[in-house]
Amino acid sequence: MVSIDATEVNPSTATIRFTGIEEFGSAYPKFQIKVQAHESEGGASNMQIVKDLSHPLRLTGLSPATSYKIRLFAVEDEPPAVSPTFTQLQETAISTPADNQGALTELSRLEVRAGRIVSVEAHPNADSLYVETIDVGEEKPRTIVSGLRKFCTLEELQNREVVVLCNLKPRAMRGVVSAGMLLCASDEGKSKVEPLAPPPGTKPGELVMFEGSSSRPCTPGDRAGRAFEKVAAGLVTDDKGVARAKTTGGPFGELEEPVTFSLPGGPCTAGITNGRVS
Numbered sequence: 001m002v003s004i005d006a007t008e009v010n011p012s013t014a015t016i017r018f019t020g021i022e023e024f025g026s027a028y029p030k031f032q033i034k035v036q037a038h039e040s041e042g043g044a045s046n047m048q049i050v051k052d053l054s055h056p057l058r059l060t061g062l063s064p065a066t067s068y069k070i071r072l073f074a075v076e077d078e079p080p081a082v083s084p085t086f087t088q089l090q091e092t093a094i095s096t097p098a099d100n101q102g103a104l105t106e107l108s109r110l111e112v113r114a115g116r117i118v119s120v121e122a123h124p125n126a127d128s129l130y131v132e133t134i135d136v137g138e139e140k141p142r143t144i145v146s147g148l149r150k151f152c153t154l155e156e157l158q159n160r161e162v163v164v165l166c167n168l169k170p171r172a173m174r175g176v177v178s179a180g181m182l183l184c185a186s187d188e189g190k191s192k193v194e195p196l197a198p199p200p201g202t203k204p205g206e207l208v209m210f211e212g213s214s215s216r217p218c219t220p221g222d223r224a225g226r227a228f229e230k231v232a233a234g235l236v237t238d239d240k241g242v243a244r245a246k247t248t249g250g251p252f253g254e255l256e257e258p259v260t261f262s263l264p265g266g267p268c269t270a271g272i273t274n275g276r277v278s
Helices: 021-027 222-234
Strands: 003-009 014-019 031-039 045-050 057-059 067-076 086-095 112-122 130-135 142-146 161-165 171-173 176-178 184-186 193-195 243-245 259-263
Touching: 003 067, 003 086, 014 067, 031 057, 045 057, 142 176
Parallel strands: none
Antiparallel strands: 003 014, 014 057, 031 045, 031 067, 067 086, 112 130, 112 161, 130 142, 171 176, 184 193, 243 259
8 A cells, every 4th residue: 555754844845755656556557646735624735646656746835834634646547537536545644834944035935955966968059068867856857957067077976966956947058958056166266166065964855944044935937036046146155165145135134144055964065165156
């Protein structure tokens, strides 16, 4: 029997993992699967198609301090049905915590996650670009284009642990759609550039937090891009190579001091000190 496990629950997001998946294919060979997050008190709900239960599913747009029922359905899709048959396989309950971690700032809008580069190759249409496939803890890895070709070899990037801004609007870069930004540190003259690194032991998909700011990532799109533009000038590495950020405005004003890019295992870092992060 397939079971549901919520491994990371934040005020507005949750990561769902599935076990017992080996039984699903034989029991429901002609069904697709869907996951529903439904507010326990009868409020809003959403349904997502899941193509591969072996990967975690990230639920976004949840409300703080709210109880949800997470339901897994098999939905008949072959042949197409006017009124498809829903077979509920499993249900579990989660509660999102209150959003009391800090002020709502532009940093709150950013979804920054740890990742691992699964593969990397030269961009077919640009001498300065790489095309990376990066695992950020989702159903499938993301394709991300970065301008690292002059600074890092393919071998240096393969299987590297990195930090990714995940909720930018996907955009085509010389014919390849990039679904995010690989965050890197650079020196003053941009003669050296290298990816930020999460602390050892970090799993792909873990969410970067900023002390003093609540975590309320926007859905991917232009709003996240505007938030990044507002904070970009304040993203730096300090004299120890620790990645730090300072807000440059927001509904409740600025943070007084730069804060660390923090994961459960420690800060995100780079070998470039007193640099810029972009």
